[in-house]
Amino acid sequence: MSGAASSTPAPAAATAKAGVTIVLKDIVQEYPAPGGGTTRVVDGVNLAFERPGINMLLGPSGCGKSTILHMLGGVRPMGAKTPTSGKILIDGAECDGAHDDSVMVFQRYANRPDLSVFDNVAFPFRLKLWRQRIAETEWRQRVADTLKAVGLADKQRLRPAQLSGGQNQRVALARALVLRPRILLMDEPFGALDAQTREEMQRLLIDLHNAQPCLVVFVTHDVTEALVLGDRVIVLSAQPARVADDFVITEPRPRSGAWQRSGEAVRMEERIFEQLHASGPGRGSVRVTV
Amino acid sequence: MAEFWNPYATPDARARRLLGVGAVVTVLVIWSLLAVSGLVSPNKLPAPWDVLLAFSYLAWHDGESMLLTATLWSIGRLAAAGVLVMAIGIPIGIAMGAAPKLNAALSPLVDPFRSAPVVALLPILVMWLGIGEEMKIAFLFLGAVVYLIPLVRDAIQAVPQSYWIGARDLGATPWECIQKSVVPMAMPRIADAVIVAFSVMWTYITVAEYVNARVGLGQLIQNARRFSAWDQVFAGIIVIIALALTTYQLMVHLKRKLYPWETQQ
Numbered sequence: 001m002s003g004a005a006s007s008t009p010a011p012a013a014a015t016a017k018a019g020v021t022i023v024l025k026d027i028v029q030e031y032p033a034p035g036g037g038t039t040r041v042v043d044g045v046n047l048a049f050e051r052p053g054i055n056m057l058l059g060p061s062g063c064g065k066s067t068i069l070h071m072l073g074g075v076r077p078m079g080a081k082t083p084t085s086g087k088i089l090i091d092g093a094e095c096d097g098a099h100d101d102s103v104m105v106f107q108r109y110a111n112r113p114d115l116s117v118f119d120n121v122a123f124p125f126r127l128k129l130w131r132q133r134i135a136e137t138e139w140r141q142r143v144a145d146t147l148k149a150v151g152l153a154d155k156q157r158l159r160p161a162q163l164s165g166g167q168n169q170r171v172a173l174a175r176a177l178v179l180r181p182r183i184l185l186m187d188e189p190f191g192a193l194d195a196q197t198r199e200e201m202q203r204l205l206i207d208l209h210n211a212q213p214c215l216v217v218f219v220t221h222d223v224t225e226a227l228v229l230g231d232r233v234i235v236l237s238a239q240p241a242r243v244a245d246d247f248v249i250t251e252p253r254p255r256s257g258a259w260q261r262s263g264e265a266v267r268m269e270e271r272i273f274e275q276l277h278a279s280g281p282g283r284g285s286v287r288v289t290v
Numbered sequence: 291m292a293e294f295w296n297p298y299a300t301p302d303a304r305a306r307r308l309l310g311v312g313a314v315v316t317v318l319v320i321w322s323l324l325a326v327s328g329l330v331s332p333n334k335l336p337a338p339w340d341v342l343l344a345f346s347y348l349a350w351h352d353g354e355s356m357l358l359t360a361t362l363w364s365i366g367r368l369a370a371a372g373v374l375v376m377a378i379g380i381p382i383g384i385a386m387g388a389a390p391k392l393n394a395a396l397s398p399l400v401d402p403f404r405s406a407p408v409v410a411l412l413p414i415l416v417m418w419l420g421i422g423e424e425m426k427i428a429f430l431f432l433g434a435v436v437y438l439i440p441l442v443r444d445a446i447q448a449v450p451q452s453y454w455i456g457a458r459d460l461g462a463t464p465w466e467c468i469q470k471s472v473v474p475m476a477m478p479r480i481a482d483a484v485i486v487a488f489s490v491m492w493t494y495i496t497v498a499e500y501v502n503a504r505v506g507l508g509q510l511i512q513n514a515r516r517f518s519a520w521d522q523v524f525a526g527i528i529v530i531i532a533l534a535l536t537t538y539q540l541m542v543h544l545k546r547k548l549y550p551w552e553t554q555q
């Protein structure tokens with residue numbers, strides 16, 4: 001993404017390139033309420049992400065996780081200013097509006113049914129933004145490499161309808177990774193997959209992250225997923241969202257079943273559940289997929 | 291009979307063909323019986339074999355084929371109007387579907403024409419464009435484009451928003467979202483709209499060739515009617531129906547070839 005890296009022979013610059021900081025300062029988000037007035041969805045969130053790693057974002061349904069993730073990506077929901085107040089700093093510079101440091105992956109992979117797997121992954125290079133930066137020989141190589149990395153090299157001529165749900169999610173992940181983003185924003189990306197496929201995808205994410213570390217912000221409602229993947233776990237309170245808990249997991253990945261059953265992991269799990277349940281029943285139960 | 295009232299129990303291809311051919315044969319038999327029985331005078335309903343004779347007469351006599359010449363002229367006019375309909379109607383429809391403000395501004399101008407008596411516009415077109423080819427092509431164009439534009443707009447609006455969002459999140463400009471994501475996803479429905487437009491043009495071809503046509507299927511029917519040659523009128527109508535059906539089948543086939551993914555969805 002940085003122009004310098006492609007023009008100079010990068011001396012193991014991968015880590016330098018991956019280094020990115022995001023600071024959220026007093027983020028407040030309000031939406032117009034149906035009966036007039038406003039609803040405060042996010043209420044003064046302060047967070048800092050300073051090194052590559054997987055950051056898990058948990059919280060009760062409807063608390064504002066997706067809202068925060070979209071803010072990080074500079075994507076505006078319709079009919080509202082985001083954030084209502086507060087600042088988002090990326091590498092110290094205030095970010096207002098779309099930027100290309102980040103790429104998003106959603107639960108609902110929007111794979112194009114008319115394009116092959118290869119063309120789906122290569123889709124960003126049909127856009128001016130990426131075509132201008134990355135030469136065709138390079139992006140072709142990158143697509144091939146990324147397809148191999150996600151295990152779809154032998155499926156690249158097929159169409160999405162000929163793939164399983166997990167394979168489709170791999171395509172979506174590959175389309176994000178092929179851009180080598182410094183920030184990868186994932187909104188319940190594995191939420192719709194069956195348990196076994198989800199575990200496979202988690203392992204894949206760990207491998208890919210080891211090979212190409214970047215700053216991942218990963219929204220999930222699955223506590224186990226948070227413990228298996230996270231370098232850091234952030235728990236938000238029910239609407240209006242505040243940071244209820246924020247802790248680090250130092251256990252190296254992949255994390256064994258034994259660790260997951262260890263006292264440390266169980267205590268973390270209880271700690272998360274406590275915060276999630278503290279938000280109280282019946283609140284924030286509205287699900288909105290943006 | 292258990293499967294009779296079941297919209298999902300599609301009979302196999304052979305059964306379907308059998309039922310279709312059976313229906314056509316039944317109509318032919320009833321038609322023949324009416325003609326033989328003398329219940330309906332041949333001046334009102336010519337017998338099927340008379341129509342067939344008329345057809346062969348039109349197809350070949352005195353060393354020329356009136357039918358072929360007429361057909362080629364009609365197809366030519368339809369093709370010329372069709373190219374115009376697509377070249378002008380598709381971009382307008384896409385623009386209206388992609389930009390709600392354009393849609394709000396243009397739909398009051400376009401939508402009412404779907405139910406407007408386009409035939410009544412013919413004298414106006416004659417006044418503006420004279421009685422030559424321009425008028426005929428303009429008439430076909432008008433009749434079809436008012437159907438095509440709203441259908442293309444609807445095709446664009448029917449594309450799930452997730453494709454638009456997906457492109458935007460990857461850094462596409464608003465126009466790229468439309469051009470690279472939304473339009474390709476709308477193509478099968480746009481193709482359906484084009485097929486409808488051609489069907490509409492076939493229904494209007496006789497009207498288009500009503501005024502001062504020296505040659506064409508519409509003129510052929512018109513001429514036959516003047517001489518009360520009802521068998522030739524029937525033959526002409528059947529040829530138009532056959533051509534319209536063939537166009538339809540060819541275009542549906544082409545559409546399936548171009549967008550095979552639509553049915554895999």
Ligand SMILES: Nc1ncnc2c1ncn2[C@@H]1O[C@H](COP(=O)(O)OP(=O)(O)OP(=O)(O)O)[C@@H](O)[C@H]1O
Nearest residue numbers: 031041060061062063064065066067077078287288
């Ligand atoms: N564009 C919008 N206009 C009005 N209200 C919105 C808008 N987008 C989100 N909201 C509201 O903001 C709240 C938070 O939504 P958000 O999608 O961020 O929740 P979430 O934490 O991601 O939930 P889930 O876990 O169900 O995905 C919800 O109550 C939702 O109704």
Ligand SMILES: [Mg+2]
Nearest residue numbers: 065066187288
């Ligand atoms: Mg969400």
